[in-house]
Amino acid sequence: xxxxxxxxxxxxxxxxxxxxxxxxxxxxxxxxxxxxxxxxxxxxxxxxxxxxxxxxxxxxxxxxxxxxxxxxxxxxxxxxxxxxxxxxxxxxxxxxxxxxxxxxxxxxxxxxxxxxxxxxxxxxxxxxxxxxxxxxxxxxxxxxxxxxxxxxxxxxxxxxxxxxxxxxxxxxxxxxxxxxxxxxxxxxxxxxxxxxxxxxxxxxxxxxxxxxxxxxxxxxxxxxxxxxxxxxxxxxxxxxxxxxxxxxxxxxxxxxxxxxxxxxxxxxxxxxxxxxxxxxxxxxxxxxxxxxxxxxxxxxxxxxxxxxxxxxxxxxxxxxxxxxxxxxxxxxxxxxxxxxxxxxxxxxxxxxxxxxxxxxxxxxxxxxxxxxxxxxxxxxxxxxxxxxxxxxxxxxxxxxxxxxxxxxxxxxxxxxxxxxxxxxxxxxxxxxxxxxxxxxxxxxxxxxxxxxxxxxxxxxxxxxxxxxxxxxxxxxxxxxxxxxxxxxxxxx
Ligand code: ATP
Ligand code: MG
Ligand code: MG
Ligand code: MG
Numbered sequence: 001x002x003x004x005x006x007x008x009x010x011x012x013x014x015x016x017x018x019x020x021x022x023x024x025x026x027x028x029x030x031x032x033x034x035x036x037x038x039x040x041x042x043x044x045x046x047x048x049x050x051x052x053x054x055x056x057x058x059x060x061x062x063x064x065x066x067x068x069x070x071x072x073x074x075x076x077x078x079x080x081x082x083x084x085x086x087x088x089x090x091x092x093x094x095x096x097x098x099x100x101x102x103x104x105x106x107x108x109x110x111x112x113x114x115x116x117x118x119x120x121x122x123x124x125x126x127x128x129x130x131x132x133x134x135x136x137x138x139x140x141x142x143x144x145x146x147x148x149x150x151x152x153x154x155x156x157x158x159x160x161x162x163x164x165x166x167x168x169x170x171x172x173x174x175x176x177x178x179x180x181x182x183x184x185x186x187x188x189x190x191x192x193x194x195x196x197x198x199x200x201x202x203x204x205x206x207x208x209x210x211x212x213x214x215x216x217x218x219x220x221x222x223x224x225x226x227x228x229x230x231x232x233x234x235x236x237x238x239x240x241x242x243x244x245x246x247x248x249x250x251x252x253x254x255x256x257x258x259x260x261x262x263x264x265x266x267x268x269x270x271x272x273x274x275x276x277x278x279x280x281x282x283x284x285x286x287x288x289x290x291x292x293x294x295x296x297x298x299x300x301x302x303x304x305x306x307x308x309x310x311x312x313x314x315x316x317x318x319x320x321x322x323x324x325x326x327x328x329x330x331x332x333x334x335x336x337x338x339x340x341x342x343x344x345x346x347x348x349x350x351x352x353x354x355x356x357x358x359x360x361x362x363x364x365x366x367x368x369x370x371x372x373x374x375x376x377x378x379x380x381x382x383x384x385x386x387x388x389x390x391x392x393x394x395x396x397x398x399x400x401x402x403x404x405x406x407x408x409x410x411x412x413x414x415x416x417x418x419x420x421x422x423x424x425x426x427x428x429x430x431x432x433x434x435x436x437x438x439x440x441x442x443x444x445x446x447x448x449x450x451x452x453x454x455x456x457x458x459x460x461x462x463x464x465x466x467x468x469x470x471x472x473x474x475x476x477x478x479x480x481x482x483x484x485x486x487x488x489x490x491x492x
Contacts, residue, residue, distance in 0.1 A: 008125075008248045009071055009360065012100045015120050016069035022102055025070045027361075029311035030096075031320065037178075039320045040075035040313075044101030045177075045218075045239045047072075051105050052182040052220055052237060068103040071244065073307055073361065078323040085423065088297035089286040091256035092212050095327060096304035098244035098360075106235040113217050113238045114154045117189065121215075125251055131192045133204050133211065134160055137174055137185030138167030143230060145174075148185045151219075155187070163201060172205050175218040175239075182220045182233065189215040191250050209282075214250065215242035256282055258296055262356055266299040269352035274339040289431045294338035301331035302346060306353045309371045310363040315378045325378070326421040332379045333386060333424060346379055347372040385418040393425070397432055408440035412448075 016022035028047045032038040038046065048068070050056040056063040076083040077095040086093035104113065121127045134155050139147035147167055155165045167173075176183040192200040194210045203211040220237035222230040245257040252260050258267065259281065271278040279295040286293055308314075308324050315325035328346075335341040350372050358365040396410050406429045414420040426436045 008251055009098070009100065009244055011124055012120070012242070012247075013069055013071065015124055016067075016102045016116070020067065020102075020116055022067040022069040023065065025065070025068050027070060027072045030073050030075050030308055031311055031313050037079075039079040039323060040077065040308075041072065042074050042076050042079070042081045044070060044072035044074070044099045044241050045103070048103060048105070048239070049177070052177065052239070065103070065105050066107045068105070070101055071360070072099045072101065073311075074099045075304060075308065077304065077327060078320065084327070087300045088293045089288070090207075091209060091258055091282050091296070092243075092246055092249070094245060094257070094300050094303070096300070096307050099241045100244055100247070101239070101241045103240070104236075104238035106237060109236045109238060110151055110219055111154050113219075113240065114151070114187065115158060117215060117217060117240070118155075118158045118160075121189065125247075127191070127250060128195075129160070130164075131195055132160070132164065133190040133192060133201060134165045134187060135168045135173055135190065135204060136165065136187045138169055140170045140174065143170075145185075145230070148173075148187070148219075151185065151187050166201060166204060168205060175216070176224060180224050180226055182222070182237070183224050183230070184219045184221040186216055186218040188213055188217070191246075193250075193255055209255065212246055212249075214246045216240060258282070258299065263299050265356055266302065266349060266352045267295055269349050270295055270298060270339065273345050273348055274335075274341045276339075288427060291338060294334040297334050298331050298339070298346070298349070301327050301334075302349045303353050303357070305331065305346075305375060306350055306364060306371050307357075307361070309374050310361070310367045314374055326423070328375065328378050329382050329386075329419070329421055330424050330427075332382055333428070336383065336386060337390065337428075343379060343383060344376060347375040350375065382419065385420070389414050389418045389420050390428075393428055397429070397434065400434075402434070404434075405437035405440075406434050408437045408444050411436055411441055412444045 013024060017024055025047075028041060030041050032041050032046060035046070035049070041047075045052070048062070048065070051062055051065065073096070075096050076093075078084075083093040084095055087095055102113075102116070121132065122129055136151040136155070137145075137148040139145050152165055152167070156162060173186050173188065174183065175186045190204050190211050190213050192203075192211050194200065200211050205213070218239040220239060221233055223233055225231055245260065245262055248260045248262055249255070249257050254260055257263060258279070267279045276291065280292050282292060282296075286296075304327055305324065308320075313320050313324055315328045316322060317325070331346055335345050336343075339345075350368060354364045354368050364371070392410065392414060396407065400406070406425075411420075411422065411425045414425055415422055422441070426438075429436060
């Protein structure tokens with residue numbers, strides 16, 4: 001039905017613009033503006049947050065929006081939404097992806113939103129109806145919320161058979177922006193890649209590659225108050241998001257996002273650069289040792305690196321910058337140790353990313369040289385540490401009993417002295433069938449944080465301005481090292 005990946009994106013934008021009167025609003029850069037709680041833009045709705053919160057200035061352009069459509073660059077690799085660990089292990093979570101979305105700000109609501117989504121999927125994209133499953137909010141007794149029967153009835157009236165319309169609880173089908181603020185029930189559309197349908201309904205929301213969530217439609221009708229109660233909003237809004245990569249997989253009749261032409265040029269470039277039999281696709285469970293896993297991780301990470309650097313986020317020492325450094329070091333490690341590629345290889349893949357995404361996002365074309373230089377500089381800075389760390393890991397593995405956990409002290413020293421991301425150490429030893437002693441590592445991280453806090457306190461008494469921050473391992477993994485005013489941007 002669709003000959004090229006990009007047609008998924010323009011068809012979406014055209015449909016809402018031309019057939020349903022939506023205004024096209026461009027993607028904002030992946031670095032969030034004026035939202036200190038957020039590492040990266042992680043959903044299309046981020047730039048519209050003030051409208052939902054009711055804080056947009058009445059005369060601002062934002063406040064004039066009624067029907068909007070866009071395609072937003074998203075990164076989910078840190079903070080509340082972190083899909084980094086899934087990347088490469090499955091074929092539908094990326095660190096960078098594009099979210100297609102349409103919005104109603106106080107304009108249409110449930111009936112029109114569902115109707116338009118159904119029309120687009122089944123008539124424009126011509127996706128077979130029997131492959132689609134719908135979930136709706138099944139209610140929540142503790143909040144006094146009844147099931148969203150209105151939503152269910154809308155889908156039934158659109159001709160979806162009852163066996164394809166399934167209720168799910170709060171966790172899956174009630175969307176909340178944060179602890180407080182706008183929220184509401186959502187309805188999601190899932191695609192059954194296998195067909196035939198008998199077992200598909202049981203696989204919805206089970207993290208199965210056979211039935212994959214493609215589109216989320218959120219109905220903003222409440223505000224969560226500080227005391228936990230829900231207050232009905234005076235205005236009703238619609239906020240939707242569909243992953244372009246997952247949509248294109250459906251449109252191109254593939255089973256994996258990596259088999260679509262959003263990824264194949266990048267996988268081909270990897271193959272050209274490192275030889276061997278090339279990418280073999282994912283068969284069954286992902287084997288973390290396999291060259292195929294490396295292909296997926298590197299292809300994913302080089303997209304994220306290119307997009308972030310083009311938007312001015314460089315690998316660094318705190319916040320989003322640190323997350324990007326982690327991604328870069330993971331990519332470098334897979335290139336060098338699994339693909340056995342020479343230095344400079346990772347950067348050499350950037351033109352393939354530009355070829356795929358450069359028309360939609362011209363900032364990639366404009367900054368290609370800069371992206372490649374930043375990747376090469378950062379790779380060079382990590383490669384010698386990588387060699388040293390690998391020797392330390394191998395020596396430790398040789399000396400330890402195979403049934404034991406990998407010692408936390410060694411991991412902590414690799415992290416502290418050689419700049420190894422902790423998750424990367426975990427992966428490198430998991431490949432040898434060994435697990436890291438995470439509990440002991442957590443202990444070490446907390447002791448270290450307390451020690452640092454004590455010295456900082458002493459320094460503060462002497463008039464120093466260093467902030468006092470106690471970080472647990474979980475926090476470290478999520479947000480990276482605590483930011484201090486003197487954190488150097490380019491220290492490895
Ligand atoms: P999942 O349950 O698969 O993790 P989600 O419920 O976290 O997805 P939403 O927050 O509802 O995702 O985002 C809307 C849409 O964005 C999803 O339906 C999906 O198509 C897409 N999407 C979400 N996360 C990713 C990702 N990491 N990579 C690619 N697409 C994604
Ligand atoms: Mg998710
Ligand atoms: Mg989901
Ligand atoms: Mg969802």
